[in-house]
Amino acid sequence: MASSSVVFACITPHGLPILKELAGDEPHLMAKTRASMEKLGQQMRAEEVDVIVVITPHGLRADNQFTIAASSFMEGELSELTVAQMVGNTRLDVGERVHMRRVVDQAFARAIGVASNSASLPMAVINFATQKGVFSTLPLDWGSLIPLSFMPDMPIVVVNSARSRTYQEHIRLGEQIARVATSMGRRIAIIASCDWSHTHDPSGPYGWHPDAAVLDDSVVACISRGDLEELMQFSEEIIENAKPDGIWQALVLAGAVPPSARRPRLLSYERPTYFGMICARML
Structure with a gap:
């Protein structure tokens, strides 16, 4: 599967x-x-x-459903003001800005939506204003915009994970994405956009908890081995204490890239502020 459809995953x-x-x-x-x-x-x-598929936790949300953007374009802007607002700092000026507008592979997005719903995976296929054209533009969230800023400028598909759905459903969604890519002849790159524990710093917005280091150390080990399915083993208590937002997206990647195809390479882990960050290539 990976050689014919998913050619890059990180x-x-x-x-x-x-x-x-x-x-x-x-x-x-x-x-x-x-x-x-x-x-x-x-x-x-x-x-x-041919297309970059981004799995984000911060994009379009629908109750108890996955979502996929099927607009003609996605567009977003971030600024230093956005950074300040996220950590609760007072700032009046916008400062530096980063703007991005990307073309969406609408046919691929819609096909993923159809396949997912046919497989009993609740997927909301989202558009805006018109079926296609310049007005058919949905917002590009920071979970997508940040990693895409480092990647080649090519068509995208953005999928939102759904914490209300089971882990196994996230894995099955990844399987559907890879199957549709194969059936349509798309060579795709998958980005699982994941920040990890958010309770590393007592001055951060979520405070400090020792489980943050425990969870992140375990995640680094799992990713380094390519054992993404092990991310399902964390208890609800440690997840609540550590507050990661990466498990769900990583499991979609796990479904798209089966264990036998993975070639895990950990590039880095650091936590210079209140949340942990991992860069790794899986394929």
Whole structure:
């Protein structure tokens, strides 16, 4: 499957200061992660990819459903003001901005929606304003925009994970994405956009808990081995304490790239602020 459809797969973070333009007066804060993202972008450019599929936790949401953007375009903008708002700081000026507009592979997105619903996976296929054209534009969230900033400019498909759905359903969704890619002759790259524990810093918005380090250390080990299915073993208590937002997206990738096809390569892990960030290539 992987050789004919999924030709590149990676796990990346989406912290806004990864982009130099949004790092303010601390450009070296996430330099290690930034270097890893640049390397992943170079590696993706070396593959013959038709479309990039981003699995994000921060995009279009629908109660108890996965979502997929099937508009003609997606567009978003982030600024230093956005960074300040996320950590609860007071700031009045916008500062540096990052803007992105990408073409969506509508046919591929709609086909994934049809296949998912046919497989009893609840998928909302989302558009805006018109069926296609310049007005058919949906917002591009930071979970997509940040990793895409390092990748080649090509058509995208953005899928939102759904924590209300089971882990197994996320794996099955990944399987459907790969099957549709094969049936349509698409050579795809998959990005699982994942930040990890958010309770590493007592001054951060979620406070500190020792389970953050415990969970992240385990995640690093699982990803390094390519054992993504092991991410399903964390208890509800440790997830609540550590507050990761990467498990669900990584499991979609796990479904799209079966264990026998994975070639795990951990590029970096760091937590310079309150949340953990992993860069890894799975294929």
